[in-house]
Amino acid sequence: MSVAKEKFTQISPAEFFKKNPELVGFTNPARALYQTIRELVENSLDATDVHNILPVIKITIELKDEEKQIYRINVEDNGIGIPPQYVPYAFGQVLYSSKYVYRQTRGMYGLGVKAAVLYSQMHQDKPVEVVTSPLNSKRIYKFKIKIDITKNEPIILERSSISNVNNWHGTSVTIYIYGDWIRSKQKIYEYLKRTYIITPYAEIIFKDPEGNVVYYPRITTTIPKPPQEVKPHPHGVDLEMLKGMIAQQKTNMTIKEFLIEGFQSVGEVTAQKVLELANINPEKKIHDLTEQELVVLMNTLKKYEDFRPPTADSLSVIGEELIELGLKKIFNPEFVSAVTRKPKVYQGHPFIVEAGIAYGGSIPQAKEPIVLRYANKIPLVYDEKSDVVWKIVEEIDWKRYGIEGDQYQLVVMVHLCSTKVPYKTAGKEVIGDVEEIEKEIRNAIMEAARKLRLYIAEKRKEEEAKKKLITYLKYIPEVSRSLAVFEVANKEDVVKLNSIVNEIQTKLLELVSKRLELKDILEYAKQVKVESE
Amino acid sequence: MTELTSKVDIEARKKAAEILRQKFLKLKEAIDQGEPPIMEIPKRTLSNTIYDENKKLLLLGSAKLKRNFLDLNEAKRFMQTTLMASIIYDALINNEYPTIRDLYYRGKHSIVIKDPSGKTHEENTWDEQKESDSVIVDIEVFTSLLREDMLILSKEKGKVVGDMRIRSGNDVIDLSKLGHGAYSIEPTPDLIDFIDINAEFVLVVEKDAVFQQLHRVGFWKKYKAILVTSAGQPDRATRRFVRRLNEELKLPVYILTDADPYGWYIYSVFRIGSINLSYESERLATPNARFLGVSMVDIFGDGKKKAYLTEQERRNFIIKAKDADIKRAQEIMNYPWFKSESWKKEIDIFLKKKAKLEIEAMASKGLQFLAFTYIPDKINNGDYII
Known part of the structure; x- marks a missing residue:
């Protein structure tokens, strides 16, 4: 009857993705390991913060078969769980997106974790294991599932449930993946760090195959407003x-x-x-x-030109406060600023750009700024240099914003959220050049950078004043002692002499502070130690 | 019990200390009242050095600079000035006689401070004596007290002999009874008392050697002269001493130097004051001093006057002027006090002949000639230049 339905019958989507794993990011074992972590973590976040639950996510990677390089990956969250009747389909059937309602989600491919399950099956025998309990469920359900690739149907190998005595809710997924930890290690760590930067309300625990444990503590309980589902424009x-x-x-x-x-x-x-x-x-x-x-x-x-512009209700920004918090926590910079721009539209899709800037402090010195890219709250880790964000960061004349020298201690963070992110490639790691978006990203970075410029200018002014102050502070004791000699000629009267010296010093300091327009100069002066003989 | 120091010294000290104290306490008062401390000091620049036609002196003009401690560019100099003043004051009330080198060492130390970031800032109060010397001059100008008034000593090289008695400190000295030696003019000539004198004029000789020759042949006895040498560029004490001889004893002063621009300038310093030290001209210069010679006319003669030297002697004694001499002469030509007819003539001959002559050349012609012919002739004939 319908053309679309007929298409499904011609080739199983599962079969299609099995034949083209690179389209969804499973290009090689290293990338597969990274991609699997990413799919599971993003599902976990979608099951928590979107539903106003403060996320607790535990990630474990273990090497199970050294010879075959099979890794066991487990990701557990405290999210809303999955109703047991949907579990087989959620993990065992590849479908196009089921609903034509729009909102910003992390899951980027519509098939998400199912691609990982498919990839898993291609290289080893163990099924995916899912343990889940929806909110307020009396039972905890456990499944072992595979996908029937030709039929695109779940195969349930095991199904059981136990009583939920502790009122636990959430999902724990275990997948066995043919991977390459050595080659993906750096990217996985980077991915988790960058995820944490924009979700400082999450608690993330990661245990890697070498036995290292990284703990990212929750530093705020503020969760950004979740996106609302809206009809397409x-x-x-x-x-x-x-x-x-x-x-x-x-x-x-x-x-x-x-x-x-x-x-x-x-x-x-x-x-x-x-x-x-x-x-x-x-x-x-x-x-x-x-x-x-x-x-x-x-x-x-x-x-047709007279439609109202698309609503931005479907978008969920991170917010200036959280961006600043995350950047501060991870980089310990001297200064942060963040900007959330007003919604804009490209080709009928609403989008919002956010930018954050961190400067100085413990940020390592480098020849280039550190660029953090995000699309719909997902960190983009690969192919940085071909991204439009990188192009803009390179084009900006940072000297104009007070950054001197050819070494940077600078982090530039950009988040693009949209109901449709214009990725450049099938790997969905790179944002393409769309004129409206490019302009907005540039505006966002520049707006945040202007705050940096103000800060640096203020700081320079203060440093300049402090430098001048040091000059005065060097001479004040000499002048005070010299002038006091005219009052107390008798050197024996040390007490009187010192009291007059102190009097003159205090008055001179007041005069200098007025002159330099410096506040708390006395505090500063107290910290200065005179060591002259 | 014998007084170790003289009464005049003690009086001078008291006076100087009080002036210094009043001047610097004003700065403290300003600070006490929350006002920026400012020293108003006459400017010691060439543009503020003015030739006073009436007094015939080089004087400081009325331009003043304001040295405000709060002005970052002036802060260090302000600190140095107060530091130096306190050291001088301290020396005054403790009966000391520091030299300018002593003052340099007493004030020189490192200022070391550590800022809150732990960085150390180090600076010396002053590095070279040039700096501290300059500060001393600032204080002289600021307080109108000369260093001699503040009992600051400096190396002096002026000498005097003649038929006169003076009191220096608690002693009376007879300047006619010094044998082959001479009296070294003390650094504080204002503290000298003139007791009695038997002389008709003062002859100042640039060269120490010529001074000794004239002394030994009895020049001053024969002609009732007070014989003085500055031994080169005159120092302050010699200038002040000569000034007092002229001003207080009404003795005419004649200057005898080499016949070259350098010699002319020595005359100029005695008469008008020096450009560097114009602030003290009023007390050190002798506006009545006369340039006795050796003049260009003495060497070459002119229509009216026969030369003292023969053609043969000129060939032997004359030295060719150097470029620097020519340049110096051209500068001197422009000074207002060298614009008289006689000086114009003198300088013109020099520039034309490009020749100079040392006073020793006159002595080579014969010491007798110099002492008993040349000098008395010139004085008797009024053959001097002003």
Whole structure:
């Protein structure tokens, strides 16, 4: 009947991904290990902070078979859990996205962890093990699952449950992966660190195959506002999506009803106008639309200019406060600033750019700034240099912002959140050059950098004043002692002489502080030690 | 019991200490009242050195600089000035006679401070004596007290002989009874008392050797002269002493130097004051001093006057002037007090002949000639330049 449904039958999606693992990031054993960690951690975060639960995530990687390089990966969270009836599908069936509602999520591929399960099966025999208990569930469920690749169906090898005496909720997933720890070690650590920077409300424990344990403590209980689900905006529509949406409609409604129901920014009047422009009878049932009519409709939706701009409710920013907190915690810098820009739109997709800057302190000196890229709260670790963020950071004249010399002690963080992130490549590690986004990223970085410039200018001014102060402080004791001699000629009267010396010193310090416009100069002066003979 | 120090010294000390004290306590008072401490010091720059036509002296102009401790560029100099003043004051009230070198060492020490970041800042109060000397001059100008007033000693090289008696400290000295020696003019000539004198003029000789020759042939006895030498560029004490002889005893003063721009400038310092020390001209210069010779006309003669030297002697004694001499002469030509007709003529001959002559050359012609012909002739004929 529907074109979309027919497509499913031609080739199993599971089979398709098995044949093209590189499309979802499983290019080699090192990347596979990294990618698996990433999928599981992101699922865990989506199961916690999105539902206003402070995340506790435990990650363990163990080398199980040294000869075959099989690693056992376990990620456990305290999230909302998965209802037992969905578990086999969540882990054992590769599907396209089930709903045409839009919101920003971490899971980037629509198939997420299932790709890892598929990859797992390709190199060894052990099934994926899932232990889960939804919120308020009386029982804890345990599954062992594989995917039937040709049928794209879950195979349940084991299913059991026990009583949930401690009211635990969350999910623990164990997957066996043919991996390469040595080559992925640095990236995995980097990924976790960068994740923590923007989720300082999470508690993350990581045990690596060498037995090292890293603990990231929770340093705030503030969780950013979760994204809301919203309908797609008509400007962001494409033909596949339009067909998919129609295919999903159970009732055979009119096209006019469908437009009002399925999209944001479309009401009676607008729907009527668009359909007139597309020359489609508003009362025509959706399942009766021809391919030709769908193409015309899609083009009309794209071109129509009077829609309200897309809502940004679907987006969830990290927020200036958390960005600053995370950067401070990880880099211990001298200065941080963060900026969350107002929502903008590109090609019908709302997006928000956030930027953070950390400067000085314990940030290591380097020839280039450290760049941290995030898309929808996911750290992007690979292929940094081909990213648009890198290009912008390189183009900015940092000297204008008070950074001198050719060594940087600078971290530039950029977060792009959008219902559709314009990745450059299939690996989804690189943000492409979209004019509107590029401009916004530049504005965000520059806005944060302006705060840095102010800080540095203020600091320089203060340093300059302190330098001058030091000069005065060198001479004040000499001048005071010299002038006091005219008052107390008799050197024997040490007590009187000293008291007059002190009097003059204090007065001179006051005069100098007035002159330099320095506050708490007396405190500073007290810390200065005179060691002259 | 014998007094170790003289009464005049004690009086001088008291006076200087009090002036110094009043001046510097004003700075302390300003600080006490929350006002920035500022010293107003006459500027010692060339542009503030003015030739006073009436007094015929080089004097300091009225321009003053404000040395404010709060002005970062002046802070160090301010510190140095108060430091030096306190050392001088301390010496005054403790009956000491520091030299300028003593003062340099007494004030020189390192200032070391450690800032809160642990960094050490180190600086010397002053490094070279040039610096501390300059501060002493600042204090002289600031307080109108000369260093002699503050009992600061310096090496003096001026000498005097003649038929006169003076009191120096608690002693009376007869300047006619010094044998082949001479009296070294003390660094504080203002503390000398003139008791009695039997002389008609003062002859100041640039060269110590010529002074000794004239002394030994009895020049001063024969002509009732007070014979003085500055032994080169005159120091302050010699200048002050000569000034007092002229001012208080009304003796005419004649200056005898080499016939070259350097000699002219020695005359100029005695008469007008020095550019470097113009602040003290009023007390050190002798505006009535006369340049006795050796003049260019003495060497070459002119329409009216026959030369003292023969053609043969000129060939033997004359030295060719160097470029530096020519340059110096051209500078001197522009000084207002060298613009008289006679000086113009003198300098013109020099520039034309490019020749100079040392006073010893006159002595080579014969000491008798110098002592008993040349000098008395010139004085009797009023043959001097002013």
